[in-house]
Ligand SMILES: CC(C)[C@H](C(=O)O)[C@@H](O)C(=O)O
């Protein structure tokens with residue numbers, strides 16, 4: 477029988493399969509961070525249990541940590557979570573990349589760059605953006621804290637098999653259009669529920685042409701389209717990225733792995749529950765204006781006012797979003813001024829993101845009314861960027877250059893957007909209060925964020941630099 481890549485990944489991990497019951501799946505890699513693990517470890521302790529496979533767990537701290545003076549965690553709860561993770565990892569024998577580790581970083585950035593994230597694996601983490609790892613042809617999804625405890629204790633997880641959706645993206649992206657714009661455009665067009673109950677396979681020539689970092693951006697935000705997970709079939713680009721990574725298979729083992737991984741593709745006749753076709757040439761640089769990622773327009777767009785065709789509920793959602801964001805409707809995106817620019821997060825803090833943003837910034841100055849920060853996704857990204865001199869380009873322009881962490885992506889650490897102020901952010905969520913109480917978030921690509929930093933308002937990045945400067949970077953990563 478023909479199988480999709482999702483069937484292949486799923487079926488090869490089923491430990492128990494009984495009719496009308498969820499399947500018990502074996503988990504190959506369990507990523508852990510400080511926010512969603514404390515109660516899970518406490519649960520183990522209460523029940524006098526151990527961690528079944530500490531060697532398949534890997535922990536880091538990223539959400540709560542400061543990005544300036546990183547050892548000085550002022551918030552009590554944050555400090556407690558970080559200290560608790562340290563104690564738990566020590567007690568249960570789990571490898572932890574803590575604040576003084578050269579391998580520390582956002583969990584979804586370090587998994588791939590260390591070669592822990594590999595095709596064919598099942599990967600879970602108590603974090604919704606675990607979908608990022610699907611870019612490698614892994615079955616990767618976020619789990620809740622009680623499931624974290626279950627995986628720690630058993631290395632398995634009960635799961636109902638989701639529906640399957642194929643999103644096929646064909647053709648070349650226009651100049652200045654990035655993977656971030658593709659996923660924002662997709663959510664703007666099909667909504668935040670299009671993927672609900674499904675795993676998405678992204679396919680097509682556009683996706684094949686993407687670097688691993690671009691693929692990760694796409695899969696990272698599939699969760700904002702409601703999907704449980706997303707996956708991209710591994711290919712030469714994937715293998716090239718993995719080769720030589722710290723924990724990746726080596727030599728003969730690597731060659732054999734590649735042969736095995738090459739079979740992880742949907743069979744031509746395989747059936748999906750839904751298929752969506754996208755023409756990449758339609759996509760433009762995008763900016764969110766509201767409080768969901770689907771409230772999003774091309775940079776040339778105008779913020780909506782009342783839509784006569786909308787239901788009462790939709791009308792209310794629109795009005796609430798306009799009020800929260802401080803708009804009346806009818807404003808042009810390019811009129812919106814920003815006070816903060818954040819280049820970072822597990823969506824867009826990898827080396828290629830920083831390289832692209834630096835090309836926009838080089839030789840210019842941040843607008844005097846803007847505070848702009850660059851937060852590399854990991855210590856490795858930071859080191860690589862510094863070797864390339866990117867930090868100097870950003871610093872010379874007036875950006876702050878920070879230590880790695882989740883930072884301004886969410887209001888859980890010192891990097892907060894003050895009430896009523898606007899931030900052009902390369903992160904993935906823009907709901908009310910995400911970057912701090914009353915903060916107004918606009919999601920964009922790294923190059924659009926860089927352009928906004930220079931102009932003090934949203935601007936079409938395509939007008940900022942000549943074409944040759946902005947050739948999409950195919951750098952394979954650190
Ligand atoms: C803190 C964590 C549970 C959360 C998530 O699961 O996504 C965070 O990473 C986020 O992006 O909102």
Ligand code: SF4
Pocket residue numbers: 538539582583584603605821822823881882885886903904
């Ligand atoms: S960078 Fe943002 S989205 Fe990613 S894990 Fe951290 S908080 Fe979640």
